[in-house]
Amino acid sequence: MASNYTAPVQTLIDELGRLPGIGPKSAQRIAFHLLKVPADEVTRLAASITDAKSRVRFCDRCFHVADGPLCPICADEGRDGRVLCVVEESRDVVALERTGEYRGRYHVLLGAMSPLEGIGPEQLKVRELVARIEPEGVEEIILCTNPNTEGEVTAMYLARLLKPIGLSVTRIASGLPVGGDLEYADELTLGRALEGRRAVED
Numbered sequence: 464m465a466s467n468y469t470a471p472v473q474t475l476i477d478e479l480g481r482l483p484g485i486g487p488k489s490a491q492r493i494a495f496h497l498l499k500v501p502a503d504e505v506t507r508l509a510a511s512i513t514d515a516k517s518r519v520r521f522c523d524r525c526f527h528v529a530d531g532p533l534c535p536i537c538a539d540e541g542r543d544g545r546v547l548c549v550v551e552e553s554r555d556v557v558a559l560e561r562t563g564e565y566r567g568r569y570h571v572l573l574g575a576m577s578p579l580e581g582i583g584p585e586q587l588k589v590r591e592l593v594a595r596i597e598p599e600g601v602e603e604i605i606l607c608t609n610p611n612t613e614g615e616v617t618a619m620y621l622a623r624l625l626k627p628i629g630l631s632v633t634r635i636a637s638g639l640p641v642g643g644d645l646e647y648a649d650e651l652t653l654g655r656a657l658e659g660r661r662a663v664e665d
């Protein structure tokens with residue numbers, strides 16, 4: 464895009480434009496918003512980003528956000544390690560935890576498969592998922608990827624990969640808004656979808 468902005472402004476717009484869901488127009492709007500607001504407001508925002516990035520990491524085992532080597536769920540001995548709920552992002556863990564229905568553990572893929580964007584299993588934490596199964600004595604995998612195209616593709620891929628290992632592989636029940644994100648479902652709907660999970664058929 465041709466630009467008449469000064470270098471610092473253009474750099475800001477470019478960096479904002481790299482964020483997910485932020486197109487060129489939004490990037491410009493946010494950049495000019497930031498330039499208009501008081502300096503301390505911008506400093507607070509920048510500090511919160513740097514602070515979160517330096518203090519938060521991903522759990523060594525499940526890739527949920529953590530502030531130590533293990534997230535609180537993996538560190539909790541009271542959780543049932545035989546059941547793993549596979550989700551796309553940490554925010555899905557938070558949504559499922561809100562239901563209060565689930566006592567198993569999680570595995571966060573850090574994304575979903577998207578052939579269009581060149582995201583395959585190698586770009587996700589799939590190898591790490593398979594590696595957990597035997598040492599942790601996992602017996603059931605619940606595929607809780609989002610009910611949209613990428614989420615379904617990912618669930619089908621994982622089902623084909625995991626079923627031959629001899630695990631029970633289930634998919635969270637339909638009833639969730641199709642095309643939507645897990646995180647936007649209310650607790651009751653999500654709790655029911657989890658309870659009504661079904662074995663994945665070939």
Ligand code: ZN
Nearest residue numbers: 522525534537
């Ligand atoms: Zn964890």
